[in-house]
Amino acid sequence: MSMPNDSEMTFWDHLDVLRKILFRIAVCVAILAFLFFSYMKNLFDLVILAPARNDFFLYEWMNRMSKTLPIFPDFCVGAFQVKIININLSTQFFIHMSTSFWFALVLSFPFVIYQIFLFVKPALYIHELRNAGMAFFFGNLLFYIGVAVGYLMVFPLTLRFLAGYQLSSYIENSVSLDSYMDSFLMLCFIMGLVFELPLLSWFLSKIGILHREFFNKFRKHAIVILLIIAAVITPSGDPFTLLVVFLPIYMLWEISALVVKRKPVET
Numbered sequence: 001m002s003m004p005n006d007s008e009m010t011f012w013d014h015l016d017v018l019r020k021i022l023f024r025i026a027v028c029v030a031i032l033a034f035l036f037f038s039y040m041k042n043l044f045d046l047v048i049l050a051p052a053r054n055d056f057f058l059y060e061w062m063n064r065m066s067k068t069l070p071i072f073p074d075f076c077v078g079a080f081q082v083k084i085i086n087i088n089l090s091t092q093f094f095i096h097m098s099t100s101f102w103f104a105l106v107l108s109f110p111f112v113i114y115q116i117f118l119f120v121k122p123a124l125y126i127h128e129l130r131n132a133g134m135a136f137f138f139g140n141l142l143f144y145i146g147v148a149v150g151y152l153m154v155f156p157l158t159l160r161f162l163a164g165y166q167l168s169s170y171i172e173n174s175v176s177l178d179s180y181m182d183s184f185l186m187l188c189f190i191m192g193l194v195f196e197l198p199l200l201s202w203f204l205s206k207i208g209i210l211h212r213e214f215f216n217k218f219r220k221h222a223i224v225i226l227l228i229i230a231a232v233i234t235p236s237g238d239p240f241t242l243l244v245v246f247l248p249i250y251m252l253w254e255i256s257a258l259v260v261k262r263k264p265v266e267t
Contacts, residue, residue, distance in 0.1 A: 032104035146195025
């Protein structure tokens, strides 16, 4: 199968195509950022700051479940409220702007990936174009699932432990706005990227770098490493929280093992 012929395009032609693609991406992100900026106060109250309040659905569910299944650690149940404070004059304004940009970037992720795909499309084989559609769909799906897991599980549990941890009873915990937002954005975005592991494994398998035998050989090592990663993400150290974070990540490992090809038998 021959590669599509784009030899008639010069370096400057490719550069011009790239410039147009980057311009479309910038316009899309800018429009979404403006919309998010306009409604950011409602988003802060209803979405971003929701894990800082006791009525967050995960906390209510844990309180209900703890009455029948006493498996939850102490910091997961009971009343909970985080006091968010601002100590810098300009912080609220700049967080308003930066959060609008990050939300726009996350929402426009499929559009950004599609525009990048259009740029590299002329260099792909026909069978690679067929695979690209599946990769595009599952890549975006996994990314958003990862962001959802970060927001619904990883960040609330991490916040609940760290905000309630006391080195001394004389120290009162008050979380600064920029610290809260840094943890919020980092954990949600990192979980989105972590959930791209099956897609990355599939791609490496397609180009012959990764095979299923790798997962079979290093499964025990992976369990230890993933436990360490889960412990870093959730520093509480209790078995329940560690298991909540570890299981989705380990599930990604096993899914990755299923989507890669076996190593060809040498004859």
